[in-house]
Amino acid sequence: RLLTVTGVQTCALPICPEFLLVYEHGTRVRGRCAILFGLPNQRSLGRLGIAATKKLGGAVQRNRAKRVVRDVFRRNKVAPGYDIVVVPTGELLRTSPAVFEAEYQQNVARILRQRR
Secondary structure (H helix, E strand, O other), X not given: OEEEEOOEEEEOHHHOXXXXXXXXXXXXXXXXXXXXXXXXXXXXOOEEEEOOOHHHOOHHXXXXXXXXXXXXXXXXXXXXXXXXXXXXXXXXXXXXXXXXXXXXXXXXXXXXXXXX
């Protein structure tokens, strides 16, 4: 399903080929707060995808989880040249952003080690 936002077409999550590529061929690392998938891309900077499902909670909880993940990704440029897809779990909402940030850094380091 393609979405048109201000004249620009973007891909919705269920059929987006880049998300599917990261899910199918990327390295999967499970943490307490989130599951991370990582795959090298051909760019010099990292890209982030967030899949906050309804299992996480209502719209408020999903949006809060996405905000926390985006903030941590922005502050930690740990994976340039990688596509990272984060699937937050319910534990992310019950822990502090600092705890998630430490876990994110460890998990991205694990992805980088496994891919090389």
